[in-house]
Amino acid sequence: MSWTEIVIEVARDQAETLSDALMDAGALSVSVEDADEGTEAERPLFGEPGMEPAEAAWERSRVVALADEGADHASIVSQAAVACGVATPNYSLRPVAEQDWVRLTQSQFEPIHIGKNIWVVPSWHDAPDPNGLVLELDPGLAFGTGSHPTTRLCMEWLEAHAPQGLTVLDYGCGSGILAMVANKLGAAQVIGVDIDPQAIESARYNSERNHCEIDYYLPEEFATSSHPQRFDIVVANILSSPLKLMAPMLTSRVAAGGKLVLSGILARQADEVAAAYAPFMKMSVWAEHEGWIALSGQSDGTA
Template identity: 75%
Template sequence: MSWTEIVIEVPLTDAENLSDALMEAGALSVSVEDADEGTPSEQPLFGEPGMEPKEAAWQRSRVVVLAEVDADHAAIVSAAAEACGVPVPPYSLRPVAAQDWVRLTQSQFDPIHIGKNIWVVPSWHDAPDANGLILELDPGLAFGTGSHPTTRLCMEWLEINVPAQQPQSLLDYGCGSGILAMVAKKLDCPTVIGVDIDPHAIDAARYNSERNHCSVDYYLPEDFSTSTSVQVFDAVVANILSGPLKLMAPMLCSRIAAGGSLTLSGVLATQADDVIAAYAQWIPLTVWAEHDGWVALSGKLKA
């Protein structure tokens, strides 16, 4: 099947409504881009996760519509404009070359090397180092494939500190895909538990752990306390965001065994002092490492 892209430039105020109307009018998909991308007028739109603006659009937005090549493109644009009560905007058409979309998507995800010996390898690749700590993990719905600096920081901390500290138990709070829990298990931590508020993340983590032959138990928060006999841990890791981390300080610290460690990420370098202060009454934290403006904080509870 062949496709055509309909390219329309619109002001910020029209981008969202027109995108919805285009879908109703027969578009296969719609995306919004910065029309000034690559110029001095380009506008950064997204910052820290969870802090996105209400409208995913720019002052000059480019709406890109995917449609079948033999569709009535003029009718799609006209119907959408009429539904929005705006004049029919000028647009251009550009062909979409035939692609093997599966191969194209897969080609964008190569193995990721983290720390000294960790490799995150999509299922369609061979492991570059058969002797490495290999995680077979495909991009999916749950957060955590090793590409984000916060995940990398936590994985690097685990690679260094799990062998050194030899914790008998580890809690991964906000486990996402289960990647940190699996690293801990592959580093021979005997008891590893993951917790996440998202049922889809729990399903993904269980699936990933089974694929990687890792024995990890995963729970929703409401099931955590009642479903496991392990209530405090030698190591607690949480890769979330600074806001939730500050609110969760009493709960997370209550899960650390005497002499145990806490490692936090999802924290911008500019937020480190605030997060450290939020935990100060329970545990002293310091910046363990920084990468691309993000930090990992770590500390030990008094024995």
């Protein structure tokens, strides 16, 4: 099947309304782009984690509606205009070439080399170094493929402090990637916890594919489980705001003499996160990558 894109340039305040109207008029999907993309007037839309712009629109927005090649494109645009109470706008059509979309998507994801010996490899690739620590992991809905600096920092910390024979808690486990690294580095027991049921499902699937024996729980399930509640190593790759709120809980999960690793923290947030943990454990910057940092600390050895 072939498709056609209907391209309409509109003002910022019309982009969302027109997008909804185009969908109602028969478009298969709609996206909004910066009409000034590639020019000096281009303006990126971004925000800090958890503070992204609520509206993905630019002062001059380009609304792109996907429709079947044989659809009545003029009718789709006119119906949408009527629904918005505006005159029918000018538009252009762009043919969408036939492509092997699966192969195209897969080509965008190559094996990722992390630390000294870790490889995160999509299932459609061969491992560049089969003797390395290889994780087969496809991009998915749960956070954590090793491409983000915060995930990379935690993986590098685990590699540098191999948890051979130790117990590890991955709190906010996402895809389960950190839990799997710990397991493959010889941890005696690894537990993953996440608030998202979909993440738990994804982590269990990924662990099975990678032959890792890891138990995953929602927080309330873990709290009532028969597993020990304190660990030699606790890793939490989340975001600075929840990490600060979770300081009492996360530090209480660290066994006497155990270590705590935190990431998901921008470099400028390091001091405030460390201050939140100061009453419980001294935390310091272990490493920084692309503006993100990992904090680490060790309990004082008391129960």
